[in-house]
Amino acid sequence: MAQLLITGGAGFIGSHTALVLLEAGHSLVVLDNFQNSSPESLRRVQELAGPEAAAKLRVVEGDIRSAADLEEALGSSTDAVVHFAGLKAVGESVAKPLAYWDVNVCGSRQLLAAMQRAGCRTLVFSSSATLYGIPDVVPIPESAPVQPINPYGHSKAAVERMLSDLAASEPGWRIACLRYFNPVGAHPSGRLGEDPNGIPNNLFPFVSQVAVGRRNRLSVFGGDWPTPDGSGVRDYIHVMDLAEGHRAAVDVLLAEDPQLLTLNLGSGQGHSVLEVVAAFEAASGQAVPYEVVARRPGDAATTVADPSLAAELLRWRTQRGLSQMCRDGWAWQSANPQGYAS
Ligand code: NAD
Ligand code: UDP
Numbered sequence: 001m002a003q004l005l006i007t008g009g010a011g012f013i014g015s016h017t018a019l020v021l022l023e024a025g026h027s028l029v030v031l032d033n034f035q036n037s038s039p040e041s042l043r044r045v046q047e048l049a050g051p052e053a054a055a056k057l058r059v060v061e062g063d064i065r066s067a068a069d070l071e072e073a074l075g076s077s078t079d080a081v082v083h084f085a086g087l088k089a090v091g092e093s094v095a096k097p098l099a100y101w102d103v104n105v106c107g108s109r110q111l112l113a114a115m116q117r118a119g120c121r122t123l124v125f126s127s128s129a130t131l132y133g134i135p136d137v138v139p140i141p142e143s144a145p146v147q148p149i150n151p152y153g154h155s156k157a158a159v160e161r162m163l164s165d166l167a168a169s170e171p172g173w174r175i176a177c178l179r180y181f182n183p184v185g186a187h188p189s190g191r192l193g194e195d196p197n198g199i200p201n202n203l204f205p206f207v208s209q210v211a212v213g214r215r216n217r218l219s220v221f222g223g224d225w226p227t228p229d230g231s232g233v234r235d236y237i238h239v240m241d242l243a244e245g246h247r248a249a250v251d252v253l254l255a256e257d258p259q260l261l262t263l264n265l266g267s268g269q270g271h272s273v274l275e276v277v278a279a280f281e282a283a284s285g286q287a288v289p290y291e292v293v294a295r296r297p298g299d300a301a302t303t304v305a306d307p308s309l310a311a312e313l314l315r316w317r318t319q320r321g322l323s324q325m326c327r328d329g330w331a332w333q334s335a336n337p338q339g340y341a342s
Helices: 012-023 039-049 067-074 090-095 097-118 151-169 203-211 239-255 273-284 308-314 322-335
Strands: 003-007 027-032 057-061 080-083 122-128 174-180 182-184 218-221 236-238 260-265 290-293
Touching: 003 012, 003 067, 012 027, 012 039, 012 080, 012 239, 027 067, 039 057, 057 067, 067 097, 080 097, 080 239, 090 097, 090 151, 097 122, 097 151, 122 151, 122 239, 151 174, 151 260, 174 239, 182 203, 182 239, 203 218, 203 273, 203 322, 218 273, 236 239, 236 322, 239 260, 239 308, 260 308, 273 322
Parallel strands: 003 027, 003 080, 027 057, 080 122, 122 174, 174 260, 182 236, 218 290
Antiparallel strands: none
16 A cells, blocks of 8 residues: 655645545545645545544645645655645636646645655656647547646646656656546445535536535536537546546556556536536436526537547546436535535
């Protein structure tokens, strides 16, 4: 079993992954500044993991841009880092590009330098399908051009570039860049889930908040896309499948020769906005009123992963479909209508 550093481990994807990694027997240090999360998520991870595994989780409140915080979190015996910490809102990245280059790019550079100093050369990086921009080919293979269309996407592409330059510069690096499609849902217990600040930008948390009565209605961004029902199509992936993909990536990196992997994590299955609304209504028993409005600038009609490379190299594929994403998302939202502050 390995000693792992999880940056951003209190966040949405990080907390679910921390639980899966603890359950797999690993020891974890979570480094998080809680700027978009709550320590409560980690308390619940410990509660779900049980006392024995919970004792293997140490929390360091700190920033990935701080060499001192990184040194404290890494120590001298970290086998691998899973790097989630970062900023992730597309619209905010357009308004505050320097913040995105600072946290996502400079923060990652600081982390890599600290890993070099600590002698740890194994990293799983949270990349994003957003770096494909408006894709030319769907399903999207990893060989598709990297052509981001916003500062958030540019920051992810820059970190991927930095990682490939680093891997080429010295032997021994084991790196997996995981390009997530659309992570949604929650732990089936309803104890962990997504807790966005303010008005959600993403479809799934918005729909959940309409269902629970926090918002009046969903705006469907465009009804005239070239898709079967005219609404946008995405590849939604259950956050527990995503967490299990990270466990597989850690296992593969630690077991195999040094390598740089770049992999899509998605289901290969597309669902439209209106399908998500219908599935959420069915799972929750609540109405989700909506109105179709203008398209959102920068949106693609359809983004769906070609997940075959991850299936081959990680021996991992998604297990959970849209109805389970909605069921588990509703278990979280209905039990925690105000998120971790409920
Ligand atoms: P999140 O905001 O819930 O989690 C990110 C965590 O990082 C938070 O706990 C936050 O407090 C922490 N953090 C932010 N800046 C930090 C800093 N400077 N130092 C230390 N900690 C810091 O986001 P998430 O949805 O869990 O996403 C995790 C990663 O996955 C991000 O890198 C994101 O870009 C990437 N990603 C997310 C999605 C998605 O739709 N959620 C899709 C593709 C990629
Ligand atoms: N969407 C929508 N209303 C919303 C938020 C999103 O209709 O309030 C649509 C959006 O146009 C896209 C899909 O839902 O077709 C997924 O959007 P999200 O922002 O969740 O993910 P991304 O566009 O980044 O893949």
